Amino acid sequence: MEKAKGIVWDLSELYASADDPQFTQDIESAVSLASAFKESYHGKISAENSNAELLAKALVDYEVLLEKGYRPYAMANLLFTGDGRSDQYKAMVAKVQDVVSRMSQATLFFALEIQQIPDQTIEAFLATGKLDHFRHYIESLRQFTPFTLSEKEEQIANRKDLSGATAFVNLFDEFTAAFEWQLEVDGEMKTLTQSEMRELQRHQDGAVRRKAKTAHDGKYGENALIFTNVFGNLVKDHANEIEMRGYDSPIQPTHLKNKAPKKVVETMMDVTTEHNYLVQEFCQLKAKMLGLPKLTGSDLYAPVAKSDRKVPFEEGKSMVIDSFREFSPEFGAIIERAFAENRIDAEIRPGKRGGAFCYSIAPSVHPLVLMNYVDKLDSVYTMAHEFGHALHTVLACEKESILTFHPPLILAETASVFAEMLLTRKLLAEEQDRESRIEIIAGKLEDFFGTISRQTMYTRFELDAHLEGAKRRLSADDFCHLWIKRREEMYGDAVDFLEVEKWFWAVIPHFIHTRFYCYAYTFGALFVLALYNQYEQEGESFVPKYRALLAAGNSDWPENLVRKVGLDFHQRSFWEGGFRVIASLLQELRELTSQ
Ligand SMILES: [Zn+2]
Numbered sequence: 001m002e003k004a005k006g007i008v009w010d011l012s013e014l015y016a017s018a019d020d021p022q023f024t025q026d027i028e029s030a031v032s033l034a035s036a037f038k039e040s041y042h043g044k045i046s047a048e049n050s051n052a053e054l055l056a057k058a059l060v061d062y063e064v065l066l067e068k069g070y071r072p073y074a075m076a077n078l079l080f081t082g083d084g085r086s087d088q089y090k091a092m093v094a095k096v097q098d099v100v101s102r103m104s105q106a107t108l109f110f111a112l113e114i115q116q117i118p119d120q121t122i123e124a125f126l127a128t129g130k131l132d133h134f135r136h137y138i139e140s141l142r143q144f145t146p147f148t149l150s151e152k153e154e155q156i157a158n159r160k161d162l163s164g165a166t167a168f169v170n171l172f173d174e175f176t177a178a179f180e181w182q183l184e185v186d187g188e189m190k191t192l193t194q195s196e197m198r199e200l201q202r203h204q205d206g207a208v209r210r211k212a213k214t215a216h217d218g219k220y221g222e223n224a225l226i227f228t229n230v231f232g233n234l235v236k237d238h239a240n241e242i243e244m245r246g247y248d249s250p251i252q253p254t255h256l257k258n259k260a261p262k263k264v265v266e267t268m269m270d271v272t273t274e275h276n277y278l279v280q281e282f283c284q285l286k287a288k289m290l291g292l293p294k295l296t297g298s299d300l301y302a303p304v305a306k307s308d309r310k311v312p313f314e315e316g317k318s319m320v321i322d323s324f325r326e327f328s329p330e331f332g333a334i335i336e337r338a339f340a341e342n343r344i345d346a347e348i349r350p351g352k353r354g355g356a357f358c359y360s361i362a363p364s365v366h367p368l369v370l371m372n373y374v375d376k377l378d379s380v381y382t383m384a385h386e387f388g389h390a391l392h393t394v395l396a397c398e399k400e401s402i403l404t405f406h407p408p409l410i411l412a413e414t415a416s417v418f419a420e421m422l423l424t425r426k427l428l429a430e431e432q433d434r435e436s437r438i439e440i441i442a443g444k445l446e447d448f449f450g451t452i453s454r455q456t457m458y459t460r461f462e463l464d465a466h467l468e469g470a471k472r473r474l475s476a477d478d479f480c481h482l483w484i485k486r487r488e489e490m491y492g493d494a495v496d497f498l499e500v501e502k503w504f505w506a507v508i509p510h511f512i513h514t515r516f517y518c519y520a521y522t523f524g525a526l527f528v529l530a531l532y533n534q535y536e537q538e539g540e541s542f543v544p545k546y547r548a549l550l551a552a553g554n555s556d557w558p559e560n561l562v563r564k565v566g567l568d569f570h571q572r573s574f575w576e577g578g579f580r581v582i583a584s585l586l587q588e589l590r591e592l593t594s595q
Pocket residue numbers: 385389413416
């Protein structure tokens with residue numbers, strides 16, 4: 001079977017087909033449930049005579065109406081990702097979007113009222129035990145209460161945002177979406193897109209990589225005026241917001257949203273920075289593998305090994321199931337069942353969306369995986385990753401409900417990245433071919449340094465920019481200097497960067513779209529490595545703890561969830577454990593390449 005031909009998902013758990021009359025019925029009842037909800041509870045949740053029973057009942061009703069609306073929403077979106085050319089699916093998506101936005105308008109008051117209940121009252125409510133299941137949901141909503149302005153002020157801020165911060169974000173998007181590069185490739189002048197340029201930076205030929213990198217980053221430098229204004233104004237806007245709302249630092253709102261204790265993030269980032277010498281050693285080793293005296297910035301993503309290993313779908317599927325099974329027979333069975341029940345769409349066909357995801361909407365619907373399987377090891381990794389997410393959902397849905405099963409952001413990639421580690425472990429245990437081992441290990445290390453060390457460097461730069469930019473207007477040169485300082489901290493003198501690479505800060509969309517998001521990548525990957533290190537040391541007894549962590553879903557603060565399984569991410573040693581895994585992979589790569 002070539003490229004997973006015929007592997008198409010079964011959506012019948014949602015609806016029999018796109019024409020199922022139940023689809024329209026659910027839409028209608030979701031809308032009427034939402035208005036009935038408003039009718040029943042508006043003004044009553046935060047009223048003086050409110051009580052724990054009322055709030056508990058409202059939360060349950062809220063989940064019922066969410067589920068009613070999420071089902072058609074999921075169906076329309078899944079059909080559409082499966083075939084984006086269909087006018088019927090497009091119309092269904094437009095319809096469900098309208099429904100969800102009407103539902104959220106009708107229920108917006110609910111979260112606000114939960115936030116407005118006085119501290120003492122909510123404590124009394126929680127003490128009744130009637131809200132145990134929703135305790136964490138309530139507490140996490142309420143952590144923003146001290147930073148919320150009056151309703152009138154929030155409305156004004158919201159409206160001014162449209163022509164303020166949001167306008168700068170839109171400018172960035174529209175401006176960069178139109179970016180194209182004219183470049184001579186193989187003796188031919190070509191017009192290239194962003195993703196084609198990125199491919200060229202992974203080219204076999206160093207001269208091609210350098211030319212592509214120079215052209216790519218150079219374009220951002222040529223347009224420095226725009227990027228300096230966009231980023232600079234967003235920094236200034238955020239500084240105003242921090243001051244008006246009374247946050248203690250520009251990164252605090254992100255920590256709250258992530259439910260990540262400040263101290264923990266700081267420890268994690270410090271440990272990461274202290275291990276930059278591993279990045280530098282890897283870069284030196286990579287230069288040697290490429291036959292270069294030293295890497296230049298354009299060689300960072302150069303391919304180091306060439307193995308053309310073909311992995312047909314059935315083989316990839318067995319590898320994934322087995323890698324789960326070897327860790328826990330129960331996990332293996334869960335994944336095997338997901339395949340048997342056709343909860344995956346893997347074939348490549350016209351109109352289907354690119355990339356991959358795992359979609360989980362409610363405990364009553366099994367998670368669904370979409371990917372585009374291309375008979376390569378990369379695809380097997382993607383499959384392991386997405387089924388890691390699926391496993392997380394299945395376990396969390398044993399006890400948790402629609403408001404409490406989705407893992408908190410900083411733990412969201414735990415099961416997926418852990419699944420990739422299990423696959424790596426299996427591959428290395430079985431693979432004897434030297435080139436293939438080099439490919440697997442070098443690929444993993446590059447991945448880790450990209451998601452762990454580099455994202456921490458991004459975050460440090462971003463924080464510098466926010467702290468400096470709150471004091472004065474930053475020039476293009478200022479941004480470049482801050483960037484180079486943090487880049488040097490990471491790479492030392494192991495890499496010679498091209499002059500144009502000083503503009504790379506302008507390339508990263510996260511700084512514009514999702515402030516301080518980058519450390520979540522570090523957290524996710526390093527947390528998993530630390531867990532994996534624990535597993536290697538502990539063996540079997542780690543398995544039930546890990547299971548409990550996944551099954552807890554979003555029912556408590558990440559800090560408590562982690563502590564409950566006997567781990568403490570306040571400890572430096574926990575994070576250092578992650579780097580032990582990296583160091584031992586690096587050591588093995590060193591040995592393989594010196595043979
Ligand atoms: Zn993922």
